[in-house]
Amino acid sequence: MQIELRNIHKRFGPVHANQDISVTFHEGKIVGILGENGAGKSTLMKILSGFQPADQGQILIDGQVIDYTGPTAAIANGIGMLQQDPLDVGAFTVLENFIYGGAEGIALGRAQAEATLDDLSARFGFELDPHQLIDNLLIAQRQQLEIVRLLALGVQTLILDEPTTGISAEQKIILFDALRKLARDEGMIILLVSHKLEDVIELCDEVLVLRAGVLVGDMEMPSADHNLTGAVIAETKQHLVTMMFGEELEAQSREHYDLGKPVLEVDQLLVHDLRLDMQPISMSVQASEVIGLAGLDGSGQELFMRACARLGRITGGNLRLNGDNIVGASYRQLFHRGCVFGAAGRLEEGLIAGLTLTEHTALVADDHMRIDWKSMAKRTASRIDQYRVKGRAADNVEQLSGGNQQRVLMGLLPDDPQLLILEQPTRGLDVDSARWIWTQLLQRCQSGTAIIFNSSDLEELVTYSDRIFVFYAGRVYPVPDVSQTSIDELGHLIGGEFQQA
Amino acid sequence: MNEEFLNTLGSIIGTATPLVIASLGETITERAGVVNLSLDGSLALAAVLGFAAAWTAQEAGVLDVPMQIALGIVVAMLVGALIALLIGFSSIKLRRDQVAVGFVLTLLAADLARFLGADFTRIPGPQITRFALPVLSDLPILGPIFFQQNVLVYFSYILMFVIWFWLFRTKGGLSLRAIGERPEAAYARGAKVQQLRYWYTFLGGALVGLAGVAYSLNVKPGWSSPPAMQGDGWIALAIVIFGGWHPFRVVLGAWLFAALRAVSSNIQTNGLFIFGQEINFPFVLLNTLPWLLMILTLLIVSGGFTERLLQYMPRAVQHRMRAFLRSDPPKALGTRFEME
Numbered sequence: 001m002q003i004e005l006r007n008i009h010k011r012f013g014p015v016h017a018n019q020d021i022s023v024t025f026h027e028g029k030i031v032g033i034l035g036e037n038g039a040g041k042s043t044l045m046k047i048l049s050g051f052q053p054a055d056q057g058q059i060l061i062d063g064q065v066i067d068y069t070g071p072t073a074a075i076a077n078g079i080g081m082l083q084q085d086p087l088d089v090g091a092f093t094v095l096e097n098f099i100y101g102g103a104e105g106i107a108l109g110r111a112q113a114e115a116t117l118d119d120l121s122a123r124f125g126f127e128l129d130p131h132q133l134i135d136n137l138l139i140a141q142r143q144q145l146e147i148v149r150l151l152a153l154g155v156q157t158l159i160l161d162e163p164t165t166g167i168s169a170e171q172k173i174i175l176f177d178a179l180r181k182l183a184r185d186e187g188m189i190i191l192l193v194s195h196k197l198e199d200v201i202e203l204c205d206e207v208l209v210l211r212a213g214v215l216v217g218d219m220e221m222p223s224a225d226h227n228l229t230g231a232v233i234a235e236t237k238q239h240l241v242t243m244m245f246g247e248e249l250e251a252q253s254r255e256h257y258d259l260g261k262p263v264l265e266v267d268q269l270l271v272h273d274l275r276l277d278m279q280p281i282s283m284s285v286q287a288s289e290v291i292g293l294a295g296l297d298g299s300g301q302e303l304f305m306r307a308c309a310r311l312g313r314i315t316g317g318n319l320r321l322n323g324d325n326i327v328g329a330s331y332r333q334l335f336h337r338g339c340v341f342g343a344a345g346r347l348e349e350g351l352i353a354g355l356t357l358t359e360h361t362a363l364v365a366d367d368h369m370r371i372d373w374k375s376m377a378k379r380t381a382s383r384i385d386q387y388r389v390k391g392r393a394a395d396n397v398e399q400l401s402g403g404n405q406q407r408v409l410m411g412l413l414p415d416d417p418q419l420l421i422l423e424q425p426t427r428g429l430d431v432d433s434a435r436w437i438w439t440q441l442l443q444r445c446q447s448g449t450a451i452i453f454n455s456s457d458l459e460e461l462v463t464y465s466d467r468i469f470v471f472y473a474g475r476v477y478p479v480p481d482v483s484q485t486s487i488d489e490l491g492h493l494i495g496g497e498f499q500q501a
Numbered sequence: 502m503n504e505e506f507l508n509t510l511g512s513i514i515g516t517a518t519p520l521v522i523a524s525l526g527e528t529i530t531e532r533a534g535v536v537n538l539s540l541d542g543s544l545a546l547a548a549v550l551g552f553a554a555a556w557t558a559q560e561a562g563v564l565d566v567p568m569q570i571a572l573g574i575v576v577a578m579l580v581g582a583l584i585a586l587l588i589g590f591s592s593i594k595l596r597r598d599q600v601a602v603g604f605v606l607t608l609l610a611a612d613l614a615r616f617l618g619a620d621f622t623r624i625p626g627p628q629i630t631r632f633a634l635p636v637l638s639d640l641p642i643l644g645p646i647f648f649q650q651n652v653l654v655y656f657s658y659i660l661m662f663v664i665w666f667w668l669f670r671t672k673g674g675l676s677l678r679a680i681g682e683r684p685e686a687a688y689a690r691g692a693k694v695q696q697l698r699y700w701y702t703f704l705g706g707a708l709v710g711l712a713g714v715a716y717s718l719n720v721k722p723g724w725s726s727p728p729a730m731q732g733d734g735w736i737a738l739a740i741v742i743f744g745g746w747h748p749f750r751v752v753l754g755a756w757l758f759a760a761l762r763a764v765s766s767n768i769q770t771n772g773l774f775i776f777g778q779e780i781n782f783p784f785v786l787l788n789t790l791p792w793l794l795m796i797l798t799l800l801i802v803s804g805g806f807t808e809r810l811l812q813y814m815p816r817a818v819q820h821r822m823r824a825f826l827r828s829d830p831p832k833a834l835g836t837r838f839e840m841e
Contacts, residue, residue, distance in 0.1 A: 051689075072691035087686040089679050090832065100675040101690025108670060131816055133823065274808060 001027055001062060001078060001156045001189060003048070008057035010043050017043040018054070019213045025157070030183050030190040032200035032221075034244055035210035037403070037430035041193050044210070045159050048191075049081035050074030072101075080150035081159040086142040088134050095130035098149050120148040124178040136275075138296060140171035147178065157189040158182065164199050166297055166456045169491025176203050195431070197237045198487070209243040217243045245431075252435065252463045254442055259466075260287030263322060263419050263450040264308065264339075270316035271307040276300050276474040280317055283469065283478070285419070285450045290442075292465030292482075293454035294494050299471040301454045302344075302423065308452065309341035309421045310334055322418065338418035344427055346405045353398040357384070357408060360397060364412050383411040388436075403433035410440055417444070422453040426460060438464055458487045458494075472496040507645040509763070515650050517759030519544070519715040519730065521657045523737040524744065524751045525664055526581075526708025532668065532746055533701035534681035534833040535589060538603025540709055541734025542610025543584045547713030549618040549724055551577030556626035569627045573714055581710020582703045584610060589702035592837065593695050599835050607734070618724040629653060629719045653715050657752070660708070664748040677701060681831030684838035694838050712737075743795050745828045754795075761791040799828065 003025045010018040017040045025031055035041045046052040048059065050071045058065050066077055074080070088097045099113045114130050121128045126144040134142060143163055150158060158179075164172050180203070182188040194200050200207055201221055208218045219239065222232050268280040278300055285291055293301040306312030308319065310331045319327050321339060331341065343349035351360065361380045362371045380393040387407045391400045397408060406429060413420070425441070426434035441451060442464075455461050461468055468479040470493045477498040479485055523540060530537045537543075555573030558564050564572065584606055591597040629651045637648040647658075668674040676697065679687035684694045713730065721729035740758060744751030765787035773780045801807075807826050811819050 070691070071689045087683070087689045089682045089686050091678070091682050091827070091829070092675070096675060099672070100679060101692075104672075106671050106673065108672060108675070129816075131819065 001187070003079070003157060003189065004060040004063075005044075005048070006058040006060065008044065008047060008059075009055045010040075010047060010052070011055055016213050018047070021057075021210075021215045023208060023215060023218075025189045025191065027189060028183050028187040029206065030179060030192065030204045032204035032207040033191060033193045033210065034195065034197070034200060034207055034240060036195060036244060036432065037428070038212075038401075039210040039244075040213040041210050042161060045081060045161060045191065045193055048074070049079055049159055051081070075150070075153050075155060078154065078156035079159070080153065080155035080157070082143060082146045082150070082161065082163060084161045084163075084165065086139070086146045088142055088146065090133070090135040092134055093130065094128050094132050094134065094137070094145055097134060097145060098130070098152070101149075102152065116152055117148060120151055124148075124181065125174055126178070138167070138171075138298070139165075140167040140175070143167070143175065144178075151182075155188075157191070159191040159193070161193045162195070163192070164194065164196055168296055168495030169488065170495040170497070172199075172491070179203065197240055198233075200240070201233055201236050207240065209240065211244060211246060216246075219243070252459075254438070254464055256466060257288040257446055259289050260448055263287050263289075264452075265318070265320040265323075266308065267319070268317035269304075269307065269314065269319055271300070271303045272313045272315040273300070273303055273474070276303070278303065278474040279476060281476050282317075285452060287418075287448045287450055288445050289450050289466050290445060290464055291450070291452045292461040292468045293452065293471060294458065294461050294468055294479075294490060295454070295471030296494055297456070299494075300474045300476070301469075301471040304471070304476075305341075305421050305423060305452060305454065309339065311341060338414070338416075340413055340417045340420050342409060342413075342420065342422040342425060344423035346402065346409060347398055350409050351397045351405060354396060356394050356396055357389075357391065358393045360408065360412060383408075387411040387440075402428045403430065406433065406437060410437060416447060417449050420444070420449055420451045420453075422451065424455055425453055426455070426457070434460070458490045462487055462490060470494055470498060472498070504645070507642065510646045510760075511649060513759050513763050514646060514756065515654055516720055516763075517756050518650075518654045518657050519712040519720060520733060520737055520740065520755040520759060521712075521752050522653070522660065522715065523709050523712035523734070524740040524755050525657070525660055525748060526705040526712065527737055527741045528705075528744070528746055528748060528751050529664060529677070529708075530585065530702050530705030531741060531834055532677055532681045532831055533698050533705075534684065534831055534836065534838070535592065535698055535702045535705075536599045536603060536835045537585050537588055537702065537705060537709070538600055538738070539584050539588060539606035539610060539734075540737050541730075541732065542607040542612075542614070543581050543706065543709045544713040544716070544730045544734050544737075545614035545618075545728050546584070546610040547577035547580040547710035548717040548728065548730060549614045549621065550580050551710070551714030552621060552626055552717035552724060553617070555718060556621065556624070559627050566627050570629055570718060573627070573718055574711060577714030578707040578710040581713060582707040585702045585706020585709065586699070589699050593698060596837055614728065615726070618726070618728070621724040622726060624723055626723055627718065628722050629715075651719060653711075653719065661748050661752045668748065678831070680838075681833055684833055688838075698838075709737075739792075739795065742830070743799060745826070746831060747825055747827070750825065757794070758791050761794065765790055 005021060005023050008018050008021040021044060033041045033045065043052065047054045050068055050073050053069055060066065061077055068074055068077055092100065095110060095114055095117065098117050099108055117128065117130055126148065128141060128145055147158065163175060179190050183190050192200065192204060204221050206218060206220050209216050222236060262284045264285040266281055266283045268282055270280050271278050281304060293305065295301045303312055307314050310326060310329050314327055318325065321334065321337060326334060347353050358377050358380045362376045365376065377393050384391065384393060387410055389404050389407045389411070391404055397405060400408065426437055429437065445451060462482060462485060465482055468482050470477040470479060472494065473496065477493065479493065523544060527537060527540060551573040554576040555569045558569040558572050587606060588599060588602050591602045592599045631649065631651050633649040638644045640648065668678060676687060676692045680692060680694050680697050688694050716730045717723060736758060740754040741751055743754040768787055769784045773782060811822055814822060
């Protein structure tokens, strides 16, 4: 199979998301599609996989112009896409998801489907229990199911959107092995959309880079057969970064500040959960310290953070803020004592869709019965300036982009909090916005704020944390020395490999 | 077993039938992600118009009795289906809120029924008659309870099994569940989400219409004021929740509700005797009994308790039990679906 895109254009209102993109994908190749958020890489892949129509341009498969609309038509033409949040049904079992959308007919054909599923999973070393509910699976397993499902539908080109976000190093190895096998042995085309340079360098044969909707370059990757030395990787990375941003970015780093007195003391804390066997947690967080929590989603770190913010249930142990016991306190009380929680769901828990930026300012302002809208608007305008938010005070918050919403959230934080508990503070942000957020956070640290945060971006954890705690299935492992820990080592730790050690 | 007791159980099954059919109809509509909140009004309007059609045919002397009844049923089903389609149309096409539209239609249809029904108050019309199923009705215990009923009751049994089979044993059922749970995933697998939603809303509404006419042609013939089905629409909506959107549990819920209602009305007419001693009790409170029991059951089913219980079961049984015991609504219930 060979796919050729010719002069693809796509516009969303004033945004020209794809500008005249022409490219050819060859059989048996693994191609990385790189670019920062909003560069147009997802749009291009959605066009190829039928989720969005192109405004202009042609798609040729094996030299024939093919006109299709809709993801099922794309699959019929041999092109399937694995979305970042796999498009499966949470209330279905693995087997039901596998069957749904497959062959025509009325009967489910469970037995036969189960045999096919087992067959395909065994070929790639996937472990999928056909009777498990999707809601109980890890992201990695849901990805595996989607891959197997698309293969069963006869897909010859597989597109993967950010597949390495939220999975462990071990799961990544399984995934990459499977993808290599598909390309080498079966001549499939694998397209990997990612902003993680390491992954792309490790897996891909060649890389396309998009910037602001334009295809700015392509590059052959150093072959894995020639030893991938550190120097080669670093050089390739630098090259790719220059293409992505049009300029060279400095390596991320931070200063470490002198730590102050303990702010939060956690002593044998037990948090309650039905599915996890949570072990007691102890740690002490000092002023100016940044604590990173690593782990796959649902390993207990979210429960721990919510318990610390007094938003989750505590079943045992002690918790002290500045020496005072806060086990029985409410979040509201904590908030007034300088402890602030930032939820990962920006629009679900952090901000209120339907309210304007000014109204948000008014919400967190001191409790007065009457709202002075003039001064609120003024304060909002100055925050918009200070935090470089692209938006106006009268805009509804859901109209802003994810990066700008996060900036608004930062702007709503009190000026000098004692403790910030932040769930995935840079989730879904591009490199530039993420760095800006951390500059803001570190400024606060310098003046004594302690931070506890979690992230699925291992680089972020290693770069910004003074100490890292790894959560795995309710167990907690303090990483001995963060400065001596590589991203790869951390990837193995979040997969639970500290248990053997 | 005491014959009188068996007859009582039989009559409970009989009077529960409109509730059963309405709840099953609402179940498939909600499984598709659409809330038809108009039930209380739809039942009444379908009852009046269905009865009016059958009665008019009777007065005119056209058709024989079974066909008069069939005419009434068809008219009632169309009425229910059309109201449901209005909700489907306004939410799918006009992007209005399902709850708001459903609520307004409830009030509208109920008032319209009262206005149109005035002419039909307390007049006899054609009636659906009882007919005992051969062989089955002679079964001990089960016979008198389940198989000495009318056609609508038998239909409700079949309906329950058909819906269950469709939902859990066919590809069409997977699609139905998927468009109510995650329409994006259904779309990615080739389902025509909007079209299916229209279809299941229509079908569910038709069943609600059938339930409505079951009152006026059978349970409490004709039209009366206050109407016999007043409030039952809301009860049917509650039963769907109670039944966890599972056809078997929904039917059990409807039967349980009818039984409790029979108990409380019996006590209200005859008084409550314990050991020959009459107990003085504010009997109006007994009307709240069914609700109390529902809330209690919901608490048990939705707590972590069932999840823990499931852990002890063999794996192959686990997922079936989980499907049966689940208490979460379809995730996309009441939401709009738009693919960019």
